[in-house]
Amino acid sequence: MTVSSLAPKTIPVIAPVAGVTLAAGAAGVRYRDRADVMLARIAPGSAIAGVFTRSATRSAPVLWCQQALAASGGSGPEGKPLVVVVNSGNANAFTGRAGEESVAALSKAAARALDTDEGAVYQASTGVIGERLPHARIEGVLDALAASLSPDAWQAAAAAIMTTDTFPKLASATATLAGKTVTVSGFAKGSGMIAPDMATMLGFVFTDAAIAPDALQTMLHEDTGRSFNAITVDSDTSTSDTVLLAATGQAGNAPVTEAADPAAAGFRDALHAVMRDLAHQIVRDGEGATKFIEIGVTGAESDRAAHAIALAIANSPLVKTAFAGEDPNWGRIVMAVGKAGEAADRDRLSIRFGDILVAEHGWVAQSYREEDGAAYMTGDELAVTVDVGVGGGRATVWTCDLTHRYIEINADYRS
């Protein structure tokens, strides 16, 4: 598969995270001749947090993780590691009772392989849905993976969870926390989709900072709203979306117990840098994407309203096809603002393409020249800013254009 034209031009350096070791291997779940299982061991004494799809038809591993988090409160078992097992090729979604059996069997096997409790094993699966997960194949490689765990296997882990992604997605950042240097590193997959796969978005982020479970969960939840939940490729939500964040505490900082602790501002920034970077890479690998587009909305009644308006623009097929056609069609932006169901003052609305003022006072700007807009649209990184003129709410989301290649990927190939 050709790598997306929007892929990062350099391979990022990923710093190891003290207490985290990784391994990847080939279990033959569906694909041949490639790694399709990722195992992570997170040292005893760690905390874990998670955010998940809100789909009413979520997969067996999502339900399992939600139960495990609720039961443990995000703490690892006393003196034992946390484990994350992820496979690609099969989503174990819409598989009824059999799906639950597969999850239970995998937890048992992974707990045995890494000497921990079954409830400390977190899982994610991505790939075809409606087919039984061949969990025995995964179980068959767990001992070998456990024996090969390494603090440096980030690239291999990121590659093993890919489905139709055209490049592995990794990010890393450091910060100072209470006098200690702390590291945040992670990887993600999405949002390439090919029949019958779905837009599963998975993210796994690790830090050596000491953060109490409740604070970790709050930080993850809040940041997701500005990162993984602020991107859209085609408005479709998968049954399997999962982001996990684990904190080993091995950096030795005094534990952070409040998410809003001012002393943790640098850490929160590093976390956000990694989360946003991974989210952006997912958009950059959107199916058929040729443009990376930032949609900023200001002047809304609330931040929530601004987010809704921004998503209405980002998800509009008419807007997305206009970007694909390099058409500075601001009328479609007006339409999308109007349909969002949030307050907007038509006569105070302004629209900018980059720094170009396109519309204001309910009409095209007097200074606007169509050829300027058309020239701007030829870039592959675009920014649209809309002020809706009713309040102080603001939000930013990221998306890509809608091209023939999207139709090819999703319609032309039979499942």
Next chain:
Amino acid sequence: MTVSSLAPKTIPVIAPVAGVTLAAGAAGVRYRDRADVMLARIAPGSAIAGVFTRSATRSAPVLWCQQALAASGGSGPEGKPLVVVVNSGNANAFTGRAGEESVAALSKAAARALDTDEGAVYQASTGVIGERLPHARIEGVLDALAASLSPDAWQAAAAAIMTTDTFPKLASATATLAGKTVTVSGFAKGSGMIAPDMATMLGFVFTDAAIAPDALQTMLHEDTGRSFNAITVDSDTSTSDTVLLAATGQAGNAPVTEAADPAAAGFRDALHAVMRDLAHQIVRDGEGATKFIEIGVTGAESDRAAHAIALAIANSPLVKTAFAGEDPNWGRIVMAVGKAGEAADRDRLSIRFGDILVAEHGWVAQSYREEDGAAYMTGDELAVTVDVGVGGGRATVWTCDLTHRYIEINADYRS
């Protein structure tokens, strides 16, 4: 332009409506060598009702109609006609103060041409947005149109309001009401969109039944939920969507004053037949459409929830591209149900393609054979039924597939 492959194979017979006369002509608003203005005169003593886009950026004519309806309560002026003026080629949307001036000027001119009050002139405009409406060109043809009004000019009127529609859309039905035969006839346009036009949906329906304004408004509002508001081509909402319903009372029935009057059941059925037929024709002319698809949802918590789930399926790009590819990809249906934000029981969900049971009990049906689903998908009229297993709510919506042609129309041609 090639006529949609899903267009009706026959030209419908449209019955005249006593009290309604129509004319169409060429004002050169934007297009050359075609009619682009439609004028309707509705006899004194008539009632009128309207439903409109909920867009926050709705057009000047929409705002005008809403004001006129509110001011008159839906009654025509004493002893004077109601008038409807519609142009294609320019939507008079996002045109600021100039848009309001155009609407006022047109109302004045039409009222003078047909000897009525300005507040009795209803307007709709469809076409390019953000450009000033050349209203003087329309005013210039009004006298000639008034002189040529005819009870039979339905085809011409329907053709004059087309933008990128590939065929005119008309429907007609009769019913018995309190011993009298009453007629319902109408026409519509949409949802062909071509840069920089938008998915404007316009519908104009007329009857000779005697229906009081309040009852007429209630009937129109309720029926719209099952007709024009139950269709979607690409989830985008225009600034200009307008449906008007006028009742002349010239059939001579005892006036209906309650929308739910049992004696008016036949009339409501005729109204629905016309409204649904016009709505279906709009979907059949969806940009690039090759499949006409009915999505039925049962077993939801409420009818409203069922409607939301049905629209989530109908608007999903992954579902729509699967239909385009004739791919019986039921996993995407599961995904769309899950993302709708409404209650669904994953383990009681069932999915049918036509009469073929595809999934039940949270998994693919034991009787289902992929080749049956694939054969079904080759048809050009498809029905998907989903039972979500939690209640008695039900709804039906109609949509079309998402094809390369949609991208071509909306991305490949520059505005």
